[in-house]
Ligand code: DX5
């Protein structure tokens with residue numbers, strides 16, 4: 298059960314994305330937040346920027362699509378070079394078909410839940426996914442406060458993963474920092490997105506290492522990780 302730390306370039310300098318990617322070498326993935334100003338009230342970047350970034354870094358790209366009409370757009374992010382593509386279930390018309398399409402194109406398929414979206418209706422879909430993302434803030438902006446009320450959902454999701462014996466990664470995104478990462482890890486998360494906690498630090502690579510050490514310390518003792 299390896300801990301993974303994914304810095305979010307939403308908090309990086311968009312004029313220097315290649316350098317900002319290099320500043321976190323040692324990170325497992327680069328988390329790329331795509332926002333369309335419809336699904337969320339913010340606008341970031343799209344396919345052409347992902348294509349360029351994929352050419353500019355060896356770190357695999359974890360694209361988090363906060364966009365409407367995910368069925369139409371998500372496959373294009375695989376073609377653009379993303380190694381993992383996350384769509385929001387609230388924006389997908391046919392999540393099973395979409396997850397299969399993402400996998401068939403060669404990327405890891407991941408599904409995200411906004412804070413008010415429960416996991417239980419999607420239990421039967423979990424085998425179709427490589428990762429599940431539980432948002433720990435309302436999506437749209439970096440630098441928001443972590444929502445502790447999401448911890449029970451993380452616990453329940455980890456229990457479903459265990460119950461079905463799945464190799465499903467459980468990602469958390471939003472307000473993850475030195476102050477909150479241990480709570481997430483204890484509840485069952487193993488993939489941690491951090492934007493402001495990494496790019497707001499004077500040494501982003503050191504911030505990634507410190508977050509990893511904290512999370513690994515908890516996961517190595519966590520009850521949910523013991524039987525693996
Ligand atoms: C928010 C994005 C996050 C964001 C997290 O909607 O999905 O990935 O970058 O930023 P922090 O870590 O600052 O909360």
Ligand code: ZN
Pocket residue numbers: 305328329330361470490
């Ligand atoms: Zn994100």
